[in-house]
Amino acid sequence: MSGPADLLDLDDQFTDAERATRDEIRAFVDSIRPMIPEWYEKAHFPVEIMPELGRLGALGMIYDGYGCPGRGAVEYGLAAMELEAGDSGLRTAVSVQGSLAMSAIHKFGSAAQKSELLPQMAAGELIGCFGLTEPNAGSDPSSMTTFARRDGDDWVLNGSKRWIGLATLAGIAIIWAQTDDGVRGFVVPTDAPGFLATPIEPKLSMRASVQCEIRLAEIRLPASAQLPEARGLRAPFSCLNEARYGIAWGVLGAARDSYLTALEYAQGRMQFNRPIASFQLTQAKLADMAVKITQGQLVALRLGRLKERDQLQGHQISLGKLSNTRDAIEIAREARTVLGGNGVSAEYSPLRHANNLESVRTYEGTDEVHTLVLGRHITGLESFR
Template sequence: MTGPADLLDLDDQLTDAERATREAIRAFVDDIRPSIPEWYEKAHFPAEIMPELGRLGALGMIYDGYGCPGRGAVEYGLAAMELEAGDSGLRTAVSVQGSLAMSAIHKFGSEEQKSELLPRMAAGELIGCFGLTEPNAGSDPGSMTTFARRDGDDWVLNGSKRWIGLASIAGVAVIWAQTDDGVRGFVVPTDSVGFTATPIEPKMSMRASVQCEIRMSEVRLPESAMLPEARGLRGPFSCLNEARYGIAWGVLGAARDSYLTALTYAQGRMQFNRPIASFQLTQAKLADMAVKITHGQLVALRLGRLKEDGRLQSHHISVGKLSNTRDAIDVARQARTILGGNGVSAEYSPLRHANNLESVRTYEGTDEVHTLVLGRHITGLEAFR
């Protein structure tokens, strides 16, 4: 929200603390930015950055107590935007750790689970993952087949999960499973016998990130591994809404970086003895991109203030996730056209952002799912079944 990416001076709507958080995360991303193309090319996620993200207060940012930063929702949104301006994989890591794994433990965990795990996770010393999606249960998590059965005082888990961020480098996994009493959540040490996490390769998107398939075969857990306050799908859905909120902000970072890359290029690229930024069609593209980014910032900021007031609802989040992600992809693709043939080079970010955003568009609810969430809110009629 600054300069040519802020057409309506929205920076004025931020507090000093919010701007300070944004600048701190932006400086961190700028420091690591030269390494990002190589991480993307080599399909490498630098797990060593997690403690630094912890020191910056980016992990579990909006939660209080247990070593968590206790920051505002808009601060977290701005952090997500700056991280994704580097790469979607950076924001995804923070989202998986904070909005999903830490969120589940903070909302639904026992006092022992919170005290033992959250301080280490907030510091980036312990990495977590969140196992909900399955090979045959994506948009319909209620059809999950992972099952936890009672065996004396223990629970025994069997099943598989897919597209689980950070799983192969995580020390703890929040796993959702069917039980005889409905869907329940479990805190599973990833070194448990029978638990394996295998990175999914090769990928054409989110390459500087880790997504895995988890398999669980007779994974035995004590009674204390269950999240006591989570019953049914409301538990994981509430965590997903935390992640979706961050996405509504984060994708604007990818869009902004794509737009500013194209703008800088257009101002310096000479054709027909003049910079291509002086051509009407180029200016039309730049203006369209800037307007979409500004619209997205307005939506994200409104969501943040609603969240801070305790008034954010699921259909609000669907507006942000659907609209901002869709527009961010359009901006990244449009920015690539301004770069011409150079746009396919790893030297420039827009095509990398566009590829990443295809994953972001799919996870935490596809366009179709969020469209139907809004349709249900508008009409009062259920269209999922």
């Protein structure tokens, strides 16, 4: 029988393995949920949970071999949704590690890079970050100024990156740089001389997460540090699409948690001698939230099944990221209104989710970028330049 967060009985659309993974990740998130408000308040990411996430198979979940879990796309989506029901910072950490850093190595790395790094990363023993965005190159990464020059057999990197998740916690950084032969990717040890990562503080969003600025000053790397199969911007873009796919699922977790928090509160909050859940305007808010969550789940599930058949296209990922994130923010904000003045208390999650989702709405492609991706697909006309 369907519950308030599954109006279409979608649960029977998932396999036993998918449901088992979802339930296991949900139980883990529930076990750490009491600490999340404090992590958010103190701007702290609990790096100690990474090995546990590795044990749960959440890191690099969809990749095969080299110690990676080799799970399905829908299974990963459900995991992302449960993580973000706790906090966007949890899902972001898994996304940075698995969908970005591990993805780059798995797709474009050498056999030696894969064998050395991926098993440690899948286990959560080695943390990676992904350096593409720069202070003056966000939506237009082709304008990046970080440059890697040849010096004999070595590479020498100079430049800067900004809004790089996990950078101060990472052991390696995937750095994208211009070269004389176009954009290339490099595996950079974060203890290399000339590498400096600094947390960006203070923040009003994604506080239980770490985003950093990276400075790269004359970092000397051997030829083996280059990702040999990564050529041009298509390489990092393919990694971004992996992250965007996870976002389309993840934000539904924040939306669902906000909605269920508002529902529980409305059923217990008494005004005028009746629960506020009995009032028409409150029921209208709750019904609208449930409809949007249901629609978002259908979109995410369709994306997942297409991805499992290797048929998922870029504009479809843009649709999911744009629509589900936009709706999730509206749900979190509306849920806060059901809570009244209590909604600004850290005791309740919707306003925290709403603040976090402002960052999610921006990273891995802004609303504007994804809208124009859809516009280009619909019209066949380029509008970026």
